[in-house]
Amino acid sequence: MSSLPKAYRKSKPPKQPRKAAASLASELTKQYVGGNIIAIPAGFVTLCGGYEAAALLSQLLYWYGKVGQREFYKTDSDLQEELRLSPYQLRRARARLEPLGVTTTRKGLPAQLYYCIDTVTLGEQLLQLGRLPEGLLEEFEPGEPGEE
Secondary structure (H helix, E strand, C coil): CCCCCHHCCCCCCCCCCHHHHHHHHHHHHHHHHHHCCCCHHHHHHHCCCHHHHHHHHHHHHHHHHHHCCCECCCCHHHHHHHCCCCCHHHHHHHHHHHHHHHEEEEECCCCCCEEECCCHHHHHHHHHCCCCCCHHHHHHHCCCCCCC
């Protein structure tokens, strides 16, 4: 018998294996949340001054990478649905991202809103917050994607 008090003895392993619990959590998330998970880095919340703008920045960076790091078109209704934002919250978040290098341009008839991200400006802002390693920005030179 151990001389340690009962509270300090090794506890028994959980009855349900961890993999099964993780699988259950994943399945519940897909079923009840709809599978759309919005990941927001904590540094984005600080940088953007709020969750809505941080969520928009995170989602725009996702789509920016998806389209080959070039200007892309996204409707307000699509972003509102993806991020669960009201029209007012989306407009306010978009305004907060302008100084960080996220610009919008209206093109075509009927006008469509295109997004472009100046990754150098955004990187500099993150660097000032201490969220990027010091030499990282020197590895990337500004220019159009696909330039050699």
